[in-house]
Amino acid sequence: DxxxxxxxxxxxxxxxxxxxxxxxxxxxxxxxxxxxxxxxxxxxxxxxxxxxxxxxxxxxxxxxxxxxxxxxxxxxxxxxxxxxxxxxxxxxxxxxxxxxxxxxxxxxxxxxxxxxxxxxxxxxxxxxxxxxxSYVQDIMGPLFFDFGFGPFRWVCTSGNPDDLDITDKIASDVMEELMQQAPEDIRSQMADNINWIKGARANKLVVGSQARILYADASGRIKIAAEFNKAIKEGRISAPVVLGRDHHDVSGTDSPFRETSNIYDGSKFTADMAIQNVIGDSFRGATWVSIHNGGGVGWGEVINGGFGMLLDGSDDADRRLKSMLFWDVNNGITRRSWARNKGAMTAIQRAMEENPDLKITLPNLADDDLVNRYF
Ligand SMILES: NC(=O)c1ccc[n+]([C@@H]2O[C@H](COP(=O)([O-])OP(=O)(O)OC[C@H]3O[C@@H](n4cnc5c(N)ncnc54)[C@H](O)[C@@H]3O)[C@@H](O)[C@H]2O)c1
CATH class of the missing domain: 3.40.50.10730 (Urocanase like domains)
Known part of the structure; x- marks a missing residue:
């Protein structure tokens, strides 16, 4: 009424x-x-x-x-x-x-x-x-996606809630450790996610598969995945874990009305990133990749690239996860940095410091007043 x-x-x-x-x-x-x-x-x-x-x-x-x-x-x-x-x-x-x-x-x-x-x-x-x-332009883009934070996911193939508890504990320990050296611009994002993962079990969010989503950046995702793989190898987790992520993320989705709506250099209307992500992910060791369309905003308005990666405790899984997750996240940060998004420019410089093999061209920032004076 x-x-x-x-x-x-x-x-x-x-x-x-x-x-x-x-x-x-x-x-x-x-x-x-x-x-x-x-x-x-x-x-x-x-x-x-x-x-x-x-x-x-x-x-x-x-x-x-x-x-x-x-x-x-x-x-x-x-x-x-x-x-x-x-x-x-x-x-x-x-x-x-x-x-x-x-x-x-x-x-x-x-x-x-x-x-x-x-x-x-x-x-x-x-x-x-x-x-x-859109909420990506004002909130999610500048606070999360530009820094590489996105919905990293995992599923315990055993279907055993005890395994999920162990993964939650590993993820929160890793995030707490990373938080100690985290630069000021990402500390609050990390604090939020530590709070989330610590309360996840009590909030009873599992409805089927023993699965979890946690917002983490490239370093966080790699470190958490490597620790899961180690725990599988040592038998602390009883069966393989499958990694994935949502399409609503830093990379992998070209969606001018949503995920890429805070990219203002004109490239948001192209579908390059989703394709580059799945190709790079497949070469770097994804167990499967998918390229699809429609996610959230409707058919024909978006291209999505996704992956799945099986962690079975092997040395090969350790090698693959490091190579693939690094690409999967930094590909999107690179694109955001080329579009001169502030958070992405600092995040990609940090990624290059952590991995000297990574070479990304940084954008040159023009003084708009100076440019405008001549036109
Ligand atoms: N931003 C995000 O992260 C995010 C996440 C999930 C979904 N979405 C998008 O949000 C939308 C809703 O998702 P959902 O899963 O809740 O969908 P849904 O279809 O389950 O729910 C939509 C509801 O809106 C009601 N509705 C339709 N027209 C209405 C009207 N004029 N007045 C009042 N109610 C009306 C429908 O009856 C339905 O109950 C979708 O377009 C989805 O793609 C966004």
Whole structure:
């Protein structure tokens, strides 16, 4: 009930309550009503499945769930019009909120992309960019991806939770050790991830495979993987461990509306990095690689390169993991550094100091004022 929602939200705001409220209904109606009621929204985003706008990812305002389902099957062209109308309405309501100071960001669900295609008022003045940032542009890119931090994953093939506990302990010990020498610009990222991995078991996040995700940079991923391999060799972990990572990472994904949206040298519309990653990973010892498309933002909008690597406790696995993980992460940092992303420029210089065989051209920074004076 919308009236009940409005009253409850107003009460929570007045009493400065920290509370989560679920409302079953259409998000467009919520944005519009909150505007009418002068309810100030501090942060806003959209999490409908707009990577799939015409087949149930987005339910237009003004139609019930059942009406939408019927129309998308029987009158698909009319349904598309309803989605576009709804997106224009939604963007107009969001714009009213942001005019009052709401911070709105794209969640990586293709909201701004689809809204722009529907002709909604979401474009920046230059007609190329969106008027709102994606969370990668403002948060994940500069804080994590540019430094090489991304969702490193592992699965214990034994399916035994005791093995997972050992891997958690190894990962947190490695991160704590690395934290001691970590430079200031990545200390808070490391502290967050140590906190996460220490609490992972208590939070009961495993629903099937005994698997974990941990944000780590190149050195962290290599050191953790090498320690896993050693523990398998010594029998402390009872069976092989498979490594992987999400596509939502430093490298491996070319996605101008998400993962590579904070690359501003024009190259975000190319698909080179995903291809280079899988080719490099395959030569350097990945057990399998995959090149695919669609991840998160929709078919045709992104190219993803992924890998799997089996650690079986052998010396060969130790050699392969060091070679492949080094490439897998630093390939993306290199590209980000060529685009003159500050964090990536320092991260790649650090990687070259740690490994003198790595030679990456650093960008020359021009003085924009000087350049502008001549044009
Ligand atoms: N940023 C990230 O890291 C990240 C991670 C996962 C998913 N995503 C993207 O986020 C989107 C959502 O992912 P998900 O897994 O939650 O999808 P989902 O399909 O499980 O959930 C989307 C929900 O939105 C509801 N919905 C659709 N239109 C609506 C409307 N107008 N009003 C209210 N509710 C509406 C749907 O009924 C559904 O319950 C996807 O596009 C996905 O690709 C982003």
């Amino acid at each position: 919308m009236d009940e929602l409005v009253a409850r939200v107003k009460r929570a705001k007045e009493q400065k309550e920290v509370v989560s409220i679920a409302f079953e209904g259409n998000i467009v109606d919520v944005w519009e009503r909150f505007d009418k009621e002068n309810i100030f929204v501090d942060f806003g985003s959209d999490q409908t499945s707009l990577h799939n706008p015409w087949a149930g990812g987005y339910y237009p305002a003004g139609l019930s769930f059942e009406e939408s389902n019927q129309m998308m099957a029987e009158q698909p062209e009319l349904f598309k019009e309803k989605v576009r109308d709804s997106l224009r309405r939604q963007a107009a309501a969001i714009n009213k909120h942001t005019a009052r100071g709401t911070y709105f960001f794209d969640y990586g669900n293709a909201f701004l992309l689809e809204a722009s295609r529907a002709g909604a008022d979401v474009m920046a003045e230059n007609g190329i960019d969106f008027k709102y940032p």
